[in-house]
Amino acid sequence: MAFTIGEIGKATRTNIETVRYYERIGLLARPNRGANNYRSYGQDALDRLSFIRRSRDLGFSLEQVRALLGLSDDRTHDCAEVDRISKAHLVEVERKIEDLTVLGRELRAVIDSCDGGIVAHCRIIEALAPPER
Amino acid sequence: MAFTIGEIGKATRTNIETVRYYERIGLLARPNRGANNYRSYGQDALDRLSFIRRSRDLGFSLEQVRALLGLSDDRTHDCAEVDRISKAHLVEVERKIEDLTVLGRELRAVIDSCDGGIVAHCRIIEALAPPER
DNA sequence: ATAAACCCTGTAGGCACTACAGGGTCAAGA
DNA sequence: TCTTGACCCTGTAGTGCCTACAGGGTTTAT
Numbered sequence: 001m002a003f004t005i006g007e008i009g010k011a012t013r014t015n016i017e018t019v020r021y022y023e024r025i026g027l028l029a030r031p032n033r034g035a036n037n038y039r040s041y042g043q044d045a046l047d048r049l050s051f052i053r054r055s056r057d058l059g060f061s062l063e064q065v066r067a068l069l070g071l072s073d074d075r076t077h078d079c080a081e082v083d084r085i086s087k088a089h090l091v092e093v094e095r096k097i098e099d100l101t102v103l104g105r106e107l108r109a110v111i112d113s114c115d116g117g118i119v120a121h122c123r124i125i126e127a128l129a130p131p132e133r
Numbered sequence: 134m135a136f137t138i139g140e141i142g143k144a145t146r147t148n149i150e151t152v153r154y155y156e157r158i159g160l161l162a163r164p165n166r167g168a169n170n171y172r173s174y175g176q177d178a179l180d181r182l183s184f185i186r187r188s189r190d191l192g193f194s195l196e197q198v199r200a201l202l203g204l205s206d207d208r209t210h211d212c213a214e215v216d217r218i219s220k221a222h223l224v225e226v227e228r229k230i231e232d233l234t235v236l237g238r239e240l241r242a243v244i245d246s247c248d249g250g251i252v253a254h255c256r257i258i259e260a261l262a263p264p265e266r
Numbered sequence: 267a268t269a270a271a272c273c274c275t276g277t278a279g280g281c282a283c284t285a286c287a288g289g290g291t292c293a294a295g296a
Numbered sequence: 297t298c299t300t301g302a303c304c305c306t307g308t309a310g311t312g313c314c315t316a317c318a319g320g321g322t323t324t325a326t
Contacts, residue, residue: 006272016273017315025313036322038273047262054261058243059236062313072258079247079255086244086257093237097230103192104226110191111219114212122212124219125205128187129180139303149304150284158282169291171304195282 003041012049019049027052027066060089136174145182152182160185160199193222 009016022028028048031039048069055065064085071082113123142149155161161181164172181202188198197218204215246256 004273015315018313020275021314036273038322051261056313057236058240058261059233068258068261071252072255072262075251075253077252079250079252079257082252082255082257083244083247086240086247090237090240090244093233093240097233097237100192100226100230100233104223104230107191107219107223107226111216111223114216114219116216117212118208119204119210119212119215120208122205122215124212124215125201128184128191128201129205137304148284151282153306154283169304171291189282 001042003046005039005041008041008046008049011046012053014049014053022049022052025062027062027069058089059093060085064089134175136179138172138174141174141179141182144179145186147182147186155182155185158195160195160202191222192226193218197222 003011005016005019008014009019019028023030028045031041031045034040051069051072052065055068056062060068067085068082071077071079110124110127113127115123119125136144138149138152141147142152152161156163161178164174164178167173184202184205185198188201189195193201200218201215204210204212243257243260246260248256252258
């Protein structure tokens with residue numbers, strides 16, 4: 001029923017330092033302490049950390065996670081805001097994919113142009129260099 | 134022939150603070166100074182900064198840029214290393230695209246499951262919450 | 267008794283900038 | 297000539313999200 005920081009870290013695959021960091025920035029409540037001053041967590045803290053981890057795995061920023069946590073605390077609130085945050089994040093993810101796809105295409109073109117001579121004739125370097133000099 | 138920091142910044146669409154930052158970390162040489170202690174750049178500095186910008190736009194890290202700059206300086210060097218750095222970077226980019234694609238798919242599934250009730254029944258929150266409680 | 271494994275606090279580092287405080291300098295207009 | 301605004305300088309601190317110490321204390325197993 002009570003867990004050490006190492007235990008919740010292991011259970012959620014979260015670095016101990018990261019758990020303390022989440023506490024420091026107020027994402028996790030300050031837990032009770034034992035006689036030895038060790039942090040002592042309950043199931044609720046473990047659940048909360050799991051929620052954070054899962055959200056982070058889905059690429060939400062810590063600020064977004066903070067908002068989602070706040071919203072999920074009020075069970076009677078309607079979930080339009082949750083939906084909005086998630087959709088905004090999805091748009092972000094899709095934009096990043098597109099950016100990286102373009103970038104990858106460009107990079108591939110640059111690489112393909114190189115046929116392995118010396119740097120003076122290297123097309124990669126040329127492609128990176130300014131257009132006219 | 135001689136440019137101020139503002140001018141090379143504008144020409145390469147680089148923030149002035151970023152130019153100074155590149156100088157501080159040794160990516161750009163310390164330029165000559167005028168009587169007023171203003172930085173004074175020549176064409177070579179502008180070219181070098183363009184190279185850096187273009188590489189950054191292609192997603193190379195500053196350390197990779199530093200390596201590419203070093204390699205491009207020795208025009209007689211063979212360009213296998215340039216090729217290697219670029220290909221390693223491309224692999225990275227492709228990995229990121231794949232990660233984001235998976236993430237986007239998951240996120241879309243989570244969002245689709247929400248049909249707009251209250252948080253207590255919100256499938257997004259549910260999907261983020263730990264599996265059993 | 268001792269060693270390994272765990273826990274504590276506080277601070278600094280990493281990436282690639284960006285922002286700011288608190289100044290100096292320069293070009294153009296009133 | 298004065299003033300306004302745009303530019304430049306240095307140095308430091310902040311961003312997001314951790315991660316890695318340093319320098320301690322505690323618990324567990326042998």
